[in-house]
Amino acid sequence: MARAVSTRRKVVFTILAWSVALLLFFPILYTVITSVKTEGEAISGFSLIPSFTFENYVEVQTQRDYWRPFTNSVVLSLLSTFVALVIAVPAAWAMAFSPTPRTKDILMWMLSTKMMPAVAVLVPIYLLFRDWGLLDTRTGLTFMLTMINLPIVVWMLYTYFREIPGEILEAARMDGATLWGEIAYVLTPMAIPGIASTMLLNIILAWNESFWTIRLTTTNSAPLTAFIASFSSPQGLFWAKLSAASTLAIAPILIMGWFSQKQLVRGLTFGAVK
Amino acid sequence: MGRITLSKVNKTFGATTVIPGIDLEIENGEFVVFVGPSGCGKSTLLRLIAGLEDTSSGKISIDGRDVTGEAPAKRGLAMVFQSYALYPHMSVYNNIAFPLKMAGTDKAVIDAKVRDAARILNLTNYLERRPGQLSGGQRQRVAIGRAIVRAPSAFLFDEPLSNLDAALRGTMRLEISELHQKLGTTMIYVTHDQVEAMTMADKIVVLQAGNIEQVGSPMDLYNRPANLFVAGFIGSPRMNLATGAAAERYGAHTVGIRPEHLKLSTAEGVWTGTVGVAEHLGSDTFLHVDVKDIGAMTVRAPGETALRHGDTVYLTPEESRLHRFDKSGLAVR
Numbered sequence: 239m240a241r242a243v244s245t246r247r248k249v250v251f252t253i254l255a256w257s258v259a260l261l262l263f264f265p266i267l268y269t270v271i272t273s274v275k276t277e278g279e280a281i282s283g284f285s286l287i288p289s290f291t292f293e294n295y296v297e298v299q300t301q302r303d304y305w306r307p308f309t310n311s312v313v314l315s316l317l318s319t320f321v322a323l324v325i326a327v328p329a330a331w332a333m334a335f336s337p338t339p340r341t342k343d344i345l346m347w348m349l350s351t352k353m354m355p356a357v358a359v360l361v362p363i364y365l366l367f368r369d370w371g372l373l374d375t376r377t378g379l380t381f382m383l384t385m386i387n388l389p390i391v392v393w394m395l396y397t398y399f400r401e402i403p404g405e406i407l408e409a410a411r412m413d414g415a416t417l418w419g420e421i422a423y424v425l426t427p428m429a430i431p432g433i434a435s436t437m438l439l440n441i442i443l444a445w446n447e448s449f450w451t452i453r454l455t456t457t458n459s460a461p462l463t464a465f466i467a468s469f470s471s472p473q474g475l476f477w478a479k480l481s482a483a484s485t486l487a488i489a490p491i492l493i494m495g496w497f498s499q500k501q502l503v504r505g506l507t508f509g510a511v512k
Numbered sequence: 513m514g515r516i517t518l519s520k521v522n523k524t525f526g527a528t529t530v531i532p533g534i535d536l537e538i539e540n541g542e543f544v545v546f547v548g549p550s551g552c553g554k555s556t557l558l559r560l561i562a563g564l565e566d567t568s569s570g571k572i573s574i575d576g577r578d579v580t581g582e583a584p585a586k587r588g589l590a591m592v593f594q595s596y597a598l599y600p601h602m603s604v605y606n607n608i609a610f611p612l613k614m615a616g617t618d619k620a621v622i623d624a625k626v627r628d629a630a631r632i633l634n635l636t637n638y639l640e641r642r643p644g645q646l647s648g649g650q651r652q653r654v655a656i657g658r659a660i661v662r663a664p665s666a667f668l669f670d671e672p673l674s675n676l677d678a679a680l681r682g683t684m685r686l687e688i689s690e691l692h693q694k695l696g697t698t699m700i701y702v703t704h705d706q707v708e709a710m711t712m713a714d715k716i717v718v719l720q721a722g723n724i725e726q727v728g729s730p731m732d733l734y735n736r737p738a739n740l741f742v743a744g745f746i747g748s749p750r751m752n753l754a755t756g757a758a759a760e761r762y763g764a765h766t767v768g769i770r771p772e773h774l775k776l777s778t779a780e781g782v783w784t785g786t787v788g789v790a791e792h793l794g795s796d797t798f799l800h801v802d803v804k805d806i807g808a809m810t811v812r813a814p815g816e817t818a819l820r821h822g823d824t825v826y827l828t829p830e831e832s833r834l835h836r837f838d839k840s841g842l843a844v845r
Contacts, residue, residue: 408564409597413611413658414585423610427601 266488272481280477294482301479302468304486311461311487313376314451315444318383319437322391325384327433330395331425335407345396348389356386356449367454376459379451383444391440398432399425435501438494445491462487513575514665514698515540516561521570523556523722530556531722533570538666538700538715540575543692546702547709548719548745554702555670557719561700562591562668574665585614590659591668594675596651598643598658604630605639608657615662629657632694649680656691666698673708685711706746710734718742740841743768749798751835752809758783764836764844771798771812773833778819781826785809787819801825 272280273295275288298304333341363382364373372378402425410424426433448463455464466487469480495502516538523531530553538544546554559565561572563584572580579587590611598607608629612622630636633653643651652672659667669688673681689712692699703709709716710730718725718733718741726738730746737743743751751768759767775781776799785803790813797813811827813819836844 403595403597405593405595405597406599408584409591409593409658410599410610411564411584412562412589412591413662414614415610416614419614423614424599428599 266492269481269484269488272478273485275478275481277476277478280481294478295486298469298479298482298486302465302483304465306457307460307462307465307487308490310376310459311445311463311490314379314383314459314461315441317376317380318387318444319440321380321384322388322440323433323437326388326391326395326436330392330399331421333392333396334399334402335404345393348392352386352389360453363450364453372454374455374458374460379454379459379461382450382454383447386447386450387440387443390443391436394436394439395429395432398436399429401432402428431501438498438502442491442495513540514538515575516666516698516700517571517573517576518557518561519571519573521557521560521572522568523553523560523565524568529722531560534722534724536717536724536727538698541696541698543689543699543701543712543714544717545709545713545715546700546717546719547704547706548725550704552719553722554704554719556722558591558668558670558700558702562589563587564591588662588665589668590662590664590666591670592652592655592659592672594671596643596655596675598651598654600643602642603639604635604641604643604646604654604657607643607654608635608661611658611662625661626657629660632660632691633657648676649684652676652684653687656688660691660695664697666700669699669701671702671704673703674705681708688712707748710746716746718745736843736845737768737835738843740766740768740837743835743837743843749810754803754806754809756805758806759836762831762834762836765839766837766841767829768835768837769829769833771810773830774809774811775828775830776811776813776819777826777828778823779826781828783809783827785825785827787821787823787825790817790819790821799825801827803827 268286271286271288274290274292275285276291276293279285279289333345367373367378370378372381406424406428407420410420415423445461446463448467451461451463452467455461460468466480466483469476469483516536518534518536521531521534521536522529534557546557548554556565560567563579563582563586567580570580571578574587574589599610602610605626608626609622612625617625626639627636630639633656635650635653635657638646638650638654643654646654652675655672672688673684676684685708688699688701692712701708701712713730715727716730716733717727720741726733726742728736733742733746737746737751740753744753747770749771751770752774753766753768755766759765783803783806785801788800788802788808791798791800792815795815797815797817797819799811799813799817799819801809801811803809809827811825819825838844
């Protein structure tokens with residue numbers, strides 16, 4: 239029997255949920271509002287009513303090239319996601335369907351790399367990138383973004399694959415499917431929702447990554463995160479322009495997130511409910 | 513053809529021995545049931561035959577050909593799993609067609625075979641549906657259909673009916689038996705349910721802790737159990753067992769008597785007891801009698817019996833039907 243929920247409780251919970259959502263969304267909302275203020279309004283204290291000027295957007299794009307970092311962001315997030323999936327799918331596959339006594343340790347070790355502060359390896363990585371000529375190149379940054387997100391991708395796919403019953407794979411084996419037949423006709427179609435949500439999340443993570451993208455690039459391969467950062471210097475802070483740049487940088491990923499929220503929620507909660 | 517021979521088949525998982533070494537002969541066209549309590553190794557044995565597990569040592573041959581190291585698909589066997597293991601993203605048609613597609617069969621031939629299997633299994637109207645839209649019984653039939661189209665040399669069933677409700681289990685049991693008669697192909701069927709074993713098998717293999725306790729026809733096992741384990745496992749309700757003075761009287765360490773071989777009287781008999789619970793099944797009544805010096809015994813009485821809880825009864829075993837066992841639990845013949 240469904241639990242009866244009183245109307246008052248429903249109202250309270252709805253208000254609470256909206257408040258939390260608004261609180262979480264507020265920084266983004268305020269950035270968007272600030273981006274349509276004049277610089278004067280932007281520094282004159284808290285206000286939710288802008289004068290709706292689009293000057294900042296025009297200026298941001300005339301001062302700096304928006305499309306080059308935009309293209310870099312698209313290329314880097316898509317490419318690093320693709321490479322991560324190519325590596326992670328077989329890895330998660332092997333760990334989910336033919337685990338060894340060491341599988342859990344390997345998974346934990348991979349996750350532990352995410353617990354380390356990135357700045358701890360900044361110097362060695364910077365020096366390696368310099369020696370290998372990877373600084374400010376898309377190749378170098380793709381490699382970096384792939385590596386930092388790989389543990390999460392492997393973990394997500396592993397959790398997802400574990401939900402696929404092993405008997406189905408055995409049935410395919412009995413039915414004469416080769417290893418590739420098994421992967422192509424049975425496993426991949428069944429895993430597509432999981433792979434899709436992993437892909438979406440990884441694109442967002444790669445798009446938003448700012449520690450390495452700012453430090454390992456200057457102009458050529460700098461993505462939108464570096465584009466935003468460039469407005470905090472050298473002429474001092476221009477809040478309205480900075481907000482316009484930020485809005486331009488997050489808009490594409492926000493739109494993508496809006497349209498794929500169903501897959502994303504599934505991706506973030508799978509394993510939690512059967 | 514589907515003659516399967518196991519010689520000294522052994523399976524260990526790490527330090528644990530699951531199958532210590534089994535010899536078994538399965539004739540072509542036979543319906544063989546592996547039965548035993550959970551954890552006895554029956555499913556492992558089936559998976560060894562299927563090739564889903566590697567044997568640690570020993571040899572498995574099919575029609576005289578050594579298949580011990582061969583991949584599952586090369587063995588020419590088909591398997592029906594407990595969870596059905598259907599491909600959820602494919603229609604019923606594609607599920608049944610899958611093994612043929614994997615074998616690279618011609619499209620027209622696939623179509624004919626799938627439709628034929630669907631007709632045999634009453635699935636014609638469901639071919640376009642997904643497994644998720646079918647009932648448990650229909651899903652199990654799809655799984656059987658997928659096995660049939662391969663025309664395997666033997667069918668392997670791993671507890672295929674345990675996910676179904678009691679009524680459907682009865683129907684499916686009948687359907688599988690009919691299918692066996694129609695196709696005449698070797699079938700190996702794993703179950704923990706001795707009723708399934710008794711009703712379906714040509715030959716029952718009783719397993720315990722990875723060892724074969726006895727191999728024989730259902731009636732053979734019922735009437736001549738080789739040891740106490742088989743005596744207690746085969747038959748429902750279970751065989752009554754008595755030890756001590758009651759058994760010594762018949763020259764054995766333990767005696768066993770089935771509920772239908774106890775003569776019931778209200779006047780006189782060998783053993784005296786009090787009726788506890790009376791289970792009325794309609795055609796029969798099973799009386800649970802607390803027998804003095806022996807303990808609980810089950811007796812089969814007519815459906816219309818007037819005996820009630822607390823009545824004193826006298827029981828006499830039919831001596832020709834008495835099973836005698838020695839100290840080690842082996843049958844004394």
